Amino acid sequence: MAPPPVGALRDLLHQHHHDLPDTDPERILALVSSGRTAGADTDELTRLAIAAAAGLTAEEPGYARLAARLLAGRIADETTGQGIDSFSDSVAAAYAEGLLDPGFAGFVATHAATLDALVDHAGDDAFEYFGLRTLHDRYLLRHPRSRAVLERPQHFWLRVATGLSDTVEQAGELYRLMSRLAYLPSSPTLFNAGARHQQLSSCFLVDSPRDELDSIYDRYTQVARLSKFAGGIGISWSRVRSRGSLIRGTNGRSNGIVPWLRTLDASVAAVNQGGRRKGAACVYLDTWHADIEEFLELKDNTGDEARRTHNLNLANWVPDEFMRRVEADADWSLFDPKEVPELVDLWGAEFDAAYRAAEAAGRAVRTLPARTLYGRMMRTLAQTGNGWMTFKDAANRTCNQVGAGGGVVHHSNLCTEILEVTSDDETAVCTLGSVNLAAHLVDGGVDFAQLATTVRLAVGALDRAIDRNWFPTEQAATAHRRWRPLGLGVMGLADVFAALRLPFDSPEALALSTRIAEEVALAAYDASADLAAERGAHPAYPLTRAAGGLDAASRAEDAARADRSARESASPATPSASPTTAGPTASPSATPTRKATPQPKPTPTRTAKPKPSWVIPMKGAEITSCYGQRWGTLHAGIDFAMPAGTPVRAAFGGTVEKAGDVGDGYGISVVVNHGNGYLTHYAHLSTAKVGVGEKVGAGETLGLEGSTGDSTGPHLHFEVHQGQMWNQIDPAPFLRARGIDVGC
Template structure:
């Protein structure tokens, strides 16, 4: 009997709270098996290898030997058992499993500290039960000095108030459990909600329901800060409107808002607020405006999303002399409906003490030391207030040119560009986003060859500009010489001073004259080389570094409405703005974009809704010119004389999805043509009607508008200038005589009306696809200044759900194939065509659609081109096609990014085949992720450019 009692005694385990329970070896075995399954990514039920099972059995037997040892006088503790497991795993060289087991053990020690519980030998996935006799050690600080115990039930009750939490796709228990694991003493209610947001957003890839829940939770943080209550509190809707006047007063006192806003009838304005429109934001949109757009005082947001839209609208209505409240409400209705969004600088600064609302500035630097450094200083002040910069450097004399004043030799352009690069880094757009500048140069400049090397990572770092973009401003003559196998000559601008201001036939005649002068020995500095050699080097650098961008001088000038007042010397930071620049004028672009997908009603593009959107949007953009804060007199002078604006679009890919049109199709090209025609028609007509009411812009007389030439007409001028056909259909679907008659009678309010910018951030805010871009990937990781976010194409998920195809296996397949659908066997062919991603679409389709749009646009478009497997031959053919198609500019050449979707949870063997982009890799058996041939986008906000918007 005594021996039996002793055996019973030594078969006991002492838990952490002092209780003693009977030892059960199955619980230990289950816990170790869970660790192995987690490390090997094996589902429950999948067999473990025989040697693993043997090792687990050995470890459990070792524990039994210790517990049942006859000489043992006291029970074994839980901690001692876990020590034996860890040592046993390490001895058998299961190091990764041991590490996972240790991390699990540490994590659950934290949870016990939070809950005051004893988990004993529960398996890895078992919820821990609270102990009634131990107080939680973590407390939540409701307000300074007021603390309450951390209570996960309270969190669960709060989460249950969100309608989205009750959706069948949402696992609230898992969300709460993750918040518990991350809890810490002294948390505030906002900290708890942020933890809920982080836990929820990490699950967005699984289902859009998590996106909606994360957005709801993020709104509660905003409301608690700005209103003092959440959307779940009684009287929330009334407080939303009642608090608006207090928000204006508080913002003015804190010098966040302009005192001019107090002149509005704030009761009338507040009554027009629509709090329910906050629900239109998806998570990434609401998080983005929280991080970077909503005004704050010492970190506390004083704006709600609808206050934000109304503040922008009121700021833009300050230019209205009559019915100011009605106009502000009209602008607010358009913005808050997400049919149109102003560009980022307007959203940042409208209604503030410094209403710098313009997006980009273009300057031409003169060949004068004082002007060079004046422009460097101008770059700094322009960048400070959120402007992107485009600098034309072609004027500057080349390396080795004579300096008359000192009788020395010039060091050329490159050292000055290094200074510009460093200045852009130093001035980071007021602390809101990185500063950025693009340098333009024509390829006849003697320093152009070295200009091509500016972005290289090798060579003399004093002659490199790693943070500055570069672009080639290429005349038609170079492309024709290239095509014909001709020779190209490089000069120093001080010896050929008029080439910079010439284009078309005039440039050709003068360039050939200078070539003859060089051959006769009457030009000191020159260099002749095959045009193909220079082009090859340009494409090689483009392949290696993503720069320079390829832009075309002649179509940009020949088709410019303002050819009577100057020359377009460059584009801007994102290659869509094409305005004249000079020593006296810094061109300014004022941007906004239409959400095209919001105008697809009942399966068609609704022209009546589009007309109303465009008409109001053009009025808002025109108001920017009068309200704008101009950092330099040259910028103010140019904008006052010409009043250019750039109305663009976004959500093009979404619109195609709504219409069920694949982007790689003639139907998509036709839609690009017809939709751009409608936008152009309504925008030009709206500008003419504004001229009727407000007067023509100052430099109107002599412009192409004045001469009766619309953008569609200028294609013929480009053909004449080149002396060759541009094979673009000129068919129209609208009655353009109405527009022509209006211009003839009233003139134009704006010298330029249309430009398609990248829209990376504003499309994120409103939850549509960027600009005219194809979908990058259906599942990808997006990085910007707000953090990293896994994004899934909601439209694809809804499509797959409708066909009963969305499940964990499909998500796993999307990860394996890096966000592309082409190689997923389960998917129907029509789904694969409709949801083809950027690298699955031949660039010819993108160029064809862009060419159709370009005939309606008086400026340009930020056109990214994609190649999954770039080659010199393919890149060459692509850019020659872009030139032949009459495009004015191109933007990034993008290849597959170096960072793919995280695959740590993917069983690669399950799918059997590799994504197509991987199949051309080496035969070593190792999958090599492609390096970035070009950056996914510009440096302002990786991986998506928001230089303009």
């Protein structure tokens, strides 16, 4: 007769095998018998059986389900052995060990009976082995000393759902979604929901350190703190001077960015997301940076190991100007950011003008064929899988935050799925979740009604996560509460195509994918609009492109498309080409919505005949007055007709030099000289006062129709009104930085 543990294991295997006809319990038993020790107990035999079943998954996928069932049973035995029989028991045990937030534990204790009744351990059968093994190894709460798990998979799901909910009803809805794997929050949320430090966000975009020692070491500290609590890091290094640059304080020469990135590499390896998984960081570098070639070698498997960073990921932050020169087989110039600091914060036509002006002024460190550098990028990408191509101008044209003074997108994150503005004071953050499309298949199709319900519940949970979030750095807290960004993705599209027998490249697959994306987007916007109606818009909403409305967004999108078409039809750019335009042409993303928001609702229709967007060229620019009243006017020296409603983009913004009331209610103005008069449109400031150092810009629409008939051409005049006093912005520094002689 077989020893009792083997007999029990045989019964267990046959119990789990009942609906898996292609698995063979006796084969598992044979493998267990060949690997067991003489005194093996039930726990050892179960571990051997799990390993044996998992090893047969490549032969028969059903073994993955069998191994998962065995592992789920082992987890249940482990928790029961510690006296944990319910969800509230699990929370009490974890709280007693100092793992959970007191408020969360108190909520569970108050509603223990109701929450315990929500748990359905049959949900464990949704797992296959790899998923459940990952959950067991990385996500389930463990006793600090014994390392025994303190929760079963369904307790884990309910902990996360409760941690993201205000009521038991919300927790129940979210738990049922997660239990059937229809929606999953990101890993930091799964790690930390309900914990003492509820760091629930996935991605952090840290702006490049300033070109100074204190700032660089401050960035190391920020990255370490973010990584400690499971954040993935995207960071730019484009502001730091290049190798060979003069250090005036010591009269020495800089070693460039590589030694700094070596230190960052070691920090990422050391601070490994709380010991649960490897640290993850991606460094972005502008393509014009003089250290770009050394940057591309950081992941090479050959060469000097002292100049390699094997833990960091690398990405190129590529302007359109570079790609135009690659296409034209023209030269590309590399610069030391200490000499051209303005390039980091410019994009689009404004970047093109400043970059070409710097070339013309002879400020480049060196020049090389654009295709040579592009080839080096492609080689790095092919050999290391790193050095991702991310496009700076497209990012800024489409990011909703790059609106009315919102800021500039300087880079993306590790996975390049988020685009947000960053600055020295703001670390962009995104709280993420993913909808499992495969869990929404019914009767040979996608259940779009259920999909919309899932999306709405997910948006609500993500929004609540922002309020519960604990931020490792003040810069992250400032940005996240100001912008309140959340990201909702999908997974399982390939599973949907396979289940519906649709070839991936078929028109039917394309149509289904398009509809899924539309339904998800519209349901998310709908839920967001409801939240705004209930709680008010997020603080930075007036700065977004969405705040301009659908009609404005459509016109700007048309203008950007026309601008790109004009560039493509023009002759290829060369290093000696003159500057083309004075400001970026924005292309806001239209935001479809089904419900009214607290803001006035625009008419969501395009104009029948889109109007052109005029961008005032910089060529021949001069300042007519630099002192006295500081009018700061710009004469561009061209003639053209401008219809009413034409958007005019400003060549520059500026910083207020005196504080005061906006007494006449006008704020920033854009004036276009027309014959003997002016066509004027005033942009209203959002506040009644203007503070010293407040940054302002311009980009408005003409209220009258006419042509620029005088000899000076368009006359742009930027000012901030303060009662009867005008506090003008001097554009001279802006133009000098671009190599244009302002004459004073």
